[in-house]
Amino acid sequence: xxxxxxxxRDLCVTFPARRGRPxxxxxxxxxxxxxxxxxxxxxxxxxxxxxxxxxAILQLQPPSSGSVRLLGSEIVGMRSxxxxxxxxHMQLVQQNPYSSLHPRMTVARILAEPLAVHRSVPPRQIAxxxxxxxTLVGMDPSVVHRYPHEFSGGQRQRIVIARALAVNPDFxxxxxxxxxxxxxxxxxxxxxxxxxxERLRLSYLFIAHDLAIVRAVAHRVAVMYGGRIVELGxxxxxxxxxxxxxxxxxxxxxxxxxxxxxxxxxAQPAEEPxxxxxxxxxxxxxFGKDHAATDTPAWHEVSPGHGVSCCFWPPENPARR
Amino acid sequence: xxxxLLSVRNLTATFERHGAPARVVNGISFDIAPGEAVGFVGExxxxxxxTARAILRLAPEGSSIAWGGHILFRxxxxxxxxxxxxxDIRGRHIAMVFQDPMSSLNPVMSVxxxxxxxxxxxxxxxRRAARRRAIELLDLVGIREPASRADDHPHQFSGxxxxxxxxxxxxxxxxxxxxxxxxxTALDVxxxxxxxxxxxxxxxxxxxxxxxxxHDFGVIAGMVERVHVMQHGAIVETGAVDPLFAAxxxxxxxxxxxxxxxxxxxxxxx
Numbered sequence: 001x002x003x004x005x006x007x008x009r010d011l012c013v014t015f016p017a018r019r020g021r022p023x024x025x026x027x028x029x030x031x032x033x034x035x036x037x038x039x040x041x042x043x044x045x046x047x048x049x050x051x052x053x054x055x056a057i058l059q060l061q062p063p064s065s066g067s068v069r070l071l072g073s074e075i076v077g078m079r080s081x082x083x084x085x086x087x088x089h090m091q092l093v094q095q096n097p098y099s100s101l102h103p104r105m106t107v108a109r110i111l112a113e114p115l116a117v118h119r120s121v122p123p124r125q126i127a128x129x130x131x132x133x134x135t136l137v138g139m140d141p142s143v144v145h146r147y148p149h150e151f152s153g154g155q156r157q158r159i160v161i162a163r164a165l166a167v168n169p170d171f172x173x174x175x176x177x178x179x180x181x182x183x184x185x186x187x188x189x190x191x192x193x194x195x196x197x198e199r200l201r202l203s204y205l206f207i208a209h210d211l212a213i214v215r216a217v218a219h220r221v222a223v224m225y226g227g228r229i230v231e232l233g234x235x236x237x238x239x240x241x242x243x244x245x246x247x248x249x250x251x252x253x254x255x256x257x258x259x260x261x262x263x264x265x266x267a268q269p270a271e272e273p274x275x276x277x278x279x280x281x282x283x284x285x286x287f288g289k290d291h292a293a294t295d296t297p298a299w300h301e302v303s304p305g306h307g308v309s310c311c312f313w314p315p316e317n318p319a320r321r
Numbered sequence: 322x323x324x325x326l327l328s329v330r331n332l333t334a335t336f337e338r339h340g341a342p343a344r345v346v347n348g349i350s351f352d353i354a355p356g357e358a359v360g361f362v363g364e365x366x367x368x369x370x371x372t373a374r375a376i377l378r379l380a381p382e383g384s385s386i387a388w389g390g391h392i393l394f395r396x397x398x399x400x401x402x403x404x405x406x407x408x409d410i411r412g413r414h415i416a417m418v419f420q421d422p423m424s425s426l427n428p429v430m431s432v433x434x435x436x437x438x439x440x441x442x443x444x445x446x447x448r449r450a451a452r453r454r455a456i457e458l459l460d461l462v463g464i465r466e467p468a469s470r471a472d473d474h475p476h477q478f479s480g481x482x483x484x485x486x487x488x489x490x491x492x493x494x495x496x497x498x499x500x501x502x503x504x505x506t507a508l509d510v511x512x513x514x515x516x517x518x519x520x521x522x523x524x525x526x527x528x529x530x531x532x533x534x535x536h537d538f539g540v541i542a543g544m545v546e547r548v549h550v551m552q553h554g555a556i557v558e559t560g561a562v563d564p565l566f567a568a569x570x571x572x573x574x575x576x577x578x579x580x581x582x583x584x585x586x587x588x589x590x591x
Contacts, residue, residue, distance in 0.1 A: 045509040045512075046479075153365070182536045183537055183577065183580045183582075184364060185364070187579075187580040209510060210582075211510075211584065253511045253513065255510075255513070255517075255537065256542060256584070257566060257583070259543060259562045262543030262544075266517055266543040
């Protein structure tokens with residue numbers, strides 16, 4: 001079997017001890033594959049390590065151990081010159097379209113920069129390629145001489161996406177690409193990302209804190225909690241038969257546009273488990289069990305392609321939920 | 322018919338920008354009954370936040386804004402009150418919770434002291450009584466070990482906990498109306514659900530009216546009795562929450578509802 005486009009194995013990121021505080025294990029033993037043209041949704045709350053994971057895969061944050069193979073090449077520990085060449089294949093779309101565009105550069109310059117850096121088109125063709133990119137993300141090429149502040153949040157995010165696609169990447173990390181936007185703009189950007197994926201056969205790592213937005217885009221879903229993937233499976237498996245209590249917790253929290261159901265859910269006293277203090281292996285899991293004292297839970301297969309990391313699996317009382 | 326607590330009539334808001342006036346709220350009217358929960362839904366720039374702030378006569382920083390129309394609160398027109406009387410209304414009778422819990426708290430004051438200030442100023446409590454009440458309020462909004470946490474500063478709290486502190490400040494003087502402007506937008510979904518539950522519980526326990534402002538129909542669904550949909554500074558659709566979700570009449574309402582991401586679709590990627 002041929003290797004997937006991206007293969008991540010046992011990726012760890014540990015931030016060193018600081019001012020007497022112990023080292024922070026931000027990401028622990030992450031392993032997954034992403035095939036060409038596919039999306040993995042990576043979902044977790046603030047501080048779960050999902051952004052650090054995305055940055056470590058792109059080598060923007062040096063991993064402390066583990067392996068990341070992109071297009072068959074190991075990129076962890078790669079020397080800077082070949083790594084720079086690899087960056088053409090992997091790009092990043094960040095959350096905040098207000099801070100990720102240089103305020104004093106025109107859109108034309110913003111989009112031309114990666115083209116010049118990677119010499120992906122001859123200088124004479126840069127303007128042509130910039131216009132092409134604008135059209136690709138559904139914007140009018142005649143506005144390229146404007147500055148970022150002249151655009152709405154949704155338009156800015158389109159420009160950020162155009163910049164990421166300038167060098168024809170194979171793999172894009174989308175880190176909360178729509179979290180800062182209104183719901184209707186969110187839906188438009190998600191649709192754009194899907195259209196681009198089909199057309200350019202892109203692979204995405206789609207990072208979000210919300211399972212609902214991932215539902216529409218992800219082929220596979222990984223749920224991250226305390227620096228680890230606690231559940232991984234095909235989208236249908238994770239949404240229809242969630243195995244980890246934290247996944248169920250995330251699903252229960254999604255606000256539904258259905259007044260009667262939403263009133264019922266809010267009326268339930270369900271005080272969520274307290275997740276504070278959970279950092280890596282230190283502190284209790286959702287059941288209040290401290291894995292540091294015992295060991296981390298084993299990886300159980302729920303069904304082919306669907307796994308869960310929970311020492312309470314299989315549940316004694318499957319009627320729960 | 323119950324006398325409305327708040328009655329807004331033909332409200333307009335006009336910004337002065339580079340000498341050119343821009344009207345962002347275009348003559349809207351609505352009522353909020355005592356204890357009623359009302360939602361305002363719309364996208365950035367639709368005028369929903371400006372409407373909310375008009376009720377407290379808060380202008381965005383560094384801007385000059387002119388209001389027109391009437392905002393009747395228990396019969397008195399807030400737009401025509403003098404500043405001293407308005408200061409008395411703010412916080413004491415009408416309170417507000419904003420989206421960003423970090424920038425709405427004073428970073429160099431303990432959270433307890435920030436609640437004390439409200440109680441000393443508006444409820445006329447002594448410093449000692451205010452602290453006792455502040456600790457009760459922190460407990461009320463679900464902060465554990467409230468007595469010791471009262472001495473902590475905002476940066477020692479998570480985003481969700483900060484929002485709880487802000488809610489504690491807002492409800493400290495038992496206002497008749499709580500305005501919450503995108504109170505959960507910056508938070509994780511699990512924390513969002515907790516904050517929504519907290520607002521529901523406080524509304525019930527304190528008998529407050531609630532004006533909830535959001536761009537997300539999912540957030541509004543279980544929280545309010547009536548919904549106003551705003552677009553371009555106008556209310557384009559108004560209705561009781563269940564019929565409005567079941568059969569939206571305005572095309573804009575339908576578009577907003579259709580954009581809410583759902584879990585129940587089978588329509589994943591191809």
